[in-house]
Amino acid sequence: MKEEIYKKPKQKNDFPPNLENYEEAADTFTWKDARPYVDWVDGGLNAAYNAVDRHVQTWRKNKVALFWEDEAGVEKKYTFEDISLLSNKVGNILKDFGVERGDRVFLFLPRVPELYFSFLGILKIGAVAGTLFSAFQEQALADRLENSGAKVLFTTSELKPRVDKIRKKLPALEHIIVIDDPSFIKSVERASDELHIAKTDPDDYAFMLYTSGTTGKPKGVVHSHRAVIQEHLTARWVLDLRDEDTYWCTADPGWVTGIAYEILGSWSNGVAALVYAGRFDPDRWYKLLDKYNISVWYTAPTAIRMLMAAGMDVVKKHNLTHLRHLCSVGEPLNPEAIRWGLKVFGLPFHDTWWQTETGAICIANYPAMDIKIGSMGKPVPGLTAAIVDDKGHEVAINTEGNIAIKPKWPSMMHTIWKRPHKYKSYFTNGWYISGDRGLKDKDGYFWFIGRADDVIKTSGERVGPFEVESALVAHPAVVEAGVIGKPDMMRGEIIKAFVVLEKATLEKTKTKPQEEALKEELSVYVKKHLAGHAYPREIEFMDKLPKTRSGKIMRRILKAKELGLPIGDTSTLEDY
Numbered sequence: 001m002k003e004e005i006y007k008k009p010k011q012k013n014d015f016p017p018n019l020e021n022y023e024e025a026a027d028t029f030t031w032k033d034a035r036p037y038v039d040w041v042d043g044g045l046n047a048a049y050n051a052v053d054r055h056v057q058t059w060r061k062n063k064v065a066l067f068w069e070d071e072a073g074v075e076k077k078y079t080f081e082d083i084s085l086l087s088n089k090v091g092n093i094l095k096d097f098g099v100e101r102g103d104r105v106f107l108f109l110p111r112v113p114e115l116y117f118s119f120l121g122i123l124k125i126g127a128v129a130g131t132l133f134s135a136f137q138e139q140a141l142a143d144r145l146e147n148s149g150a151k152v153l154f155t156t157s158e159l160k161p162r163v164d165k166i167r168k169k170l171p172a173l174e175h176i177i178v179i180d181d182p183s184f185i186k187s188v189e190r191a192s193d194e195l196h197i198a199k200t201d202p203d204d205y206a207f208m209l210y211t212s213g214t215t216g217k218p219k220g221v222v223h224s225h226r227a228v229i230q231e232h233l234t235a236r237w238v239l240d241l242r243d244e245d246t247y248w249c250t251a252d253p254g255w256v257t258g259i260a261y262e263i264l265g266s267w268s269n270g271v272a273a274l275v276y277a278g279r280f281d282p283d284r285w286y287k288l289l290d291k292y293n294i295s296v297w298y299t300a301p302t303a304i305r306m307l308m309a310a311g312m313d314v315v316k317k318h319n320l321t322h323l324r325h326l327c328s329v330g331e332p333l334n335p336e337a338i339r340w341g342l343k344v345f346g347l348p349f350h351d352t353w354w355q356t357e358t359g360a361i362c363i364a365n366y367p368a369m370d371i372k373i374g375s376m377g378k379p380v381p382g383l384t385a386a387i388v389d390d391k392g393h394e395v396a397i398n399t400e401g402n403i404a405i406k407p408k409w410p411s412m413m414h415t416i417w418k419r420p421h422k423y424k425s426y427f428t429n430g431w432y433i434s435g436d437r438g439l440k441d442k443d444g445y446f447w448f449i450g451r452a453d454d455v456i457k458t459s460g461e462r463v464g465p466f467e468v469e470s471a472l473v474a475h476p477a478v479v480e481a482g483v484i485g486k487p488d489m490m491r492g493e494i495i496k497a498f499v500v501l502e503k504a505t506l507e508k509t510k511t512k513p514q515e516e517a518l519k520e521e522l523s524v525y526v527k528k529h530l531a532g533h534a535y536p537r538e539i540e541f542m543d544k545l546p547k548t549r550s551g552k553i554m555r556r557i558l559k560a561k562e563l564g565l566p567i568g569d570t571s572t573l574e575d576y
């Protein structure tokens with residue numbers, strides 16, 4: 001392996017990183033040492049209290065916690081005290097609705113300020129918050145709300161019709177709160193802003209997120225209040241957040257990054273954060289970096305690649321000299337993107353690796369550590385990561401295997417909602433097996449190789465092929481579908497579907513325009529029923545799909561054929 005190393009400039013003594021010496025911390029730090037970084041109240045630990053309320057007792061009370069701006073340019077500002085009081089109000093409103101500890105309260109909201117303080121209000125009364133990406137459509141919503149048994153749902157008048165369509169399937173859902181409805185606005189005005197914060201146990205459930213695997217419905221990954229410990233420390237050590245920073249995490253709280261590093265871990269460090277509630281646009285993004293004097297920026301490789309594609313002229317218009325630390329997550333960070341960052345911002349992007357299930361950053365590049373370009377870095381101090389074989393035995397240096405972590409770490413998921421066997425299946429021989437393949441080099445740096453399963457990563461978002469296949473076969477023209485991730489320069493992967501058509505449709509789809517029209521119809525169908533981001537950008541019609549003798553579609557073969565790779569072992573393949 002030829003290594004390209006970015007050597008960190010010598011630290012200025014007056015401005016050392018929060019984690020000055022990675023190796024020393026990695027050797028000596030244990031999670032017990034984390035105790036002083038979070039506030040325990042009478043032996044209880046509440047993640048929302050740690051994110052916001054504890055700051056209200058300090059000079060940070062009147063510090064801006066949230067700078068908010070939407071696509072139209074509307075701006076809002078909230079101090080830590082504002083967020084504390086608003087989340088107290090939401091907590092009281094929920095209590096009036098009869099929400100109790102352990103009840104699930106879901107948020108189906110775009111990135112509006114209400115999302116942030118409602119999330120915190122839910123945790124403060126000991127209920128469990130679930131976030132739903134606003135691009136979700138009926139099927140994705142029904143799967144998640146049904147399985148979680150959510151009692152209350154927050155949404156907007158614009159998104160509500162999607163919920164109304166599936167309401168029959170949700171007997172546990174007692175209340176829908178429409179945040180732009182005058183009655184809710186009034187109830188916030190009237191509600192008391194004093195709330196007794198629940199003395200939650202560190203292992204009480206705090207939030208849950210649905211994520212996709214290879215087969216079956218999305219699974220509800222459940223996290224406890226304890227997660228805030230690791231979220232806090234990684235925000236401190238990896239994102240290097242400080243009081244003087246203005247920080248921008250571009251993720252949506254519908255995904256775990258938006259919860260861990262836009263609400264809990266970042267605010268628990270008392271940092272002022274920007275939330276931009278609009279779509280991606282290079283010029284606008286640079287404008288925001290400039291206008292808010294962003295110093296720490298946490299984003300994703302697809303966004304970086306899109307900025308690279310937008311070219312230098314757009315960058316040059318803006319003053320980006322406030323930037324001091326850049327991080328990335330969600331998919332492999334191309335070496336080219338790091339070189340580009342160095343050229344344009346004079347700073348390297350620091351890759352970080354983790355998952356919905358791990359609850360916080362687990363492997364990372366640190367401000368004080370040289371970067372081996374293309375590597376994900378080293379395990380977070382306190383955590384043991386390794387490369388193991390399928391039986392859970394460590395493999396030799398530079399050998400490909402499963403990226404694994406030694407349980408338990410503070411932000412480790414607690415269960416898969418209602419699927420204890422699924423939860424157990426993550427663990428082998430005392431290791432948590434991530435589903436990612438990688439290797440560790442002689443210096444202890446981890447390198448990502450690929451997924452061990454068929455899970456698709458498109459623009460950093462995790463999509464289960466089974467969900468897309470199910471959405472496709474719900475269309476009357478489709479008999480069968482096999483879905484894969486196809487490598488894509490910009491999005492990492494795009495979703496490609498191989499579809500077998502029903503006979504009558506097949507006969508009516510003889511010409512190229514007819515074919516194209518049907519492909520478009522199927523794409524739109526998935527977009528409208530499953531989710532706006534999880535539709536196939538490419539569709540290919542097939543006479544039949546490769547299957548095992550037991551009838552399982554072999555996506556591996558579809559992928560190999562697509563990429564022109566050897567098909568591999570076909571001994572279980574049905575005559576094809």
Ligand code: WT7
Binds near residue numbers: 355356
């Ligand atoms: C999967 C987890 C946790 C943040 C958002 C994603 C892929 C994540 C990296 C990285 C290569 C990465 C893995 C992982 N992934 N970070 N630095 N390099 N791949 O959370 O939706 O649960 O996805 O994202 O495949 O398993 P998620």
